[in-house]
Amino acid sequence: MRYLAIDYGSRRTGLALGEDEPGVAVPIAPILGAPWIALERTIRTRRVDAVVLGHPLGPDGQEGSWARRVRDFGRQLEERFGLPVHLSDEHLTSWAVEREMAMRVREAGLAQLRRQRRSGLADSRAAALLLQEFLDGRRRENGARDPVPARENGNRCGDFFDKSFLF
Numbered sequence: 001m002r003y004l005a006i007d008y009g010s011r012r013t014g015l016a017l018g019e020d021e022p023g024v025a026v027p028i029a030p031i032l033g034a035p036w037i038a039l040e041r042t043i044r045t046r047r048v049d050a051v052v053l054g055h056p057l058g059p060d061g062q063e064g065s066w067a068r069r070v071r072d073f074g075r076q077l078e079e080r081f082g083l084p085v086h087l088s089d090e091h092l093t094s095w096a097v098e099r100e101m102a103m104r105v106r107e108a109g110l111a112q113l114r115r116q117r118r119s120g121l122a123d124s125r126a127a128a129l130l131l132q133e134f135l136d137g138r139r140r141e142n143g144a145r146d147p148v149p150a151r152e153n154g155n156r157c158g159d160f161f162d163k164s165f166l167f
Contacts, residue, residue, distance in 0.1 A: 001019065002046065002050075003017070003018050003025075003049070003051070003052050003131055003134070004048040004050075004051050005052040005054070005128065005131030006053050006077075006127060007090065007127040008054065009123060011033070012030050012123045014124040014126050015030055015031065015042065016128035016130070018128075018132070018135050023135045023136070024135070025127075025128045025129075027124035027128040028124060030121065030123050030124045036080070049083065050084045052086045052088050052134045053074045053085050053088065054127065055067055055074075055087040055088060071087065088133070088134050090130050
């Protein structure tokens with residue numbers, strides 16, 4: 001099954017693709033601005049079977065105003081495209097990506113970090129992390145091991161984002 005992960009935002013929407021096998025999520029070009037036309041094109045050309053939508057629950061697990069807006073966006077996705085939409089808690093994915101990008105500031109410089117944020121690269125990386133967690137969860141449910149072993153401290157973000165993704 002092929003999944004499209006969406007990190008929905010009011011200005012930028014991060015996207016990632018992944019499949020049950022081999023079970024790896026990859027960020028793709030984000031959408032800047034209104035998402036519907038670009039989403040339709042992506043879903044059609046990439047032959048997407050289901051959507052994983054980042055659901056920004058609060059640290060207490062409660063749904064705030066933005067999370068309700070994202071849930072409504074998910075309902076619209078289901079209605080427009082006839083695909084199943086899986087809501088997945090995303091409150092730590094954006095933080096993990098921001099942390100990873102901040103660590104790279106020393107290497108690349110602050111100007112490059114700002115360009116990546118404006119371009120939506122961070123949003124697509126967050127979508128990829130969200131989808132990777134979803135795929136890993138499905139693999140565990142089916143009794144399979146994760147394709148990428150966890151580090152000793154349990155954080156795989158560094159392993160997943162060591163490569164620069166070009167769009």
